[in-house]
Amino acid sequence: xxxxxxxxxxxxxxxxxxxxxxxxxxxxxxxxxxxxxxxxxxxxxxxxxxxxxxxxxxxxxxxxxxxx
Numbered sequence: 342x343x344x345x346x347x348x349x350x351x352x353x354x355x356x357x358x359x360x361x362x363x364x365x366x367x368x369x370x371x372x373x374x375x376x377x378x379x380x381x382x383x384x385x386x387x388x389x390x391x392x393x394x395x396x397x398x399x400x401x402x403x404x405x406x407x408x409x
Contacts, residue, residue: 342367347381
């Protein structure tokens, strides 16, 4: 699984560490833009294998990604 994060999210480092811990076999990268303008600054967002995912908290985003 390929997971991309936006560097504009305020807690991107925390989110990246949690994703790497939860999905050690998958690729987690931080990009300058993942085409989710304005949402990435306010809430945790990620692109998982090209599909956009968003949630109100980091833990909810992790749950959504686990379901995929």
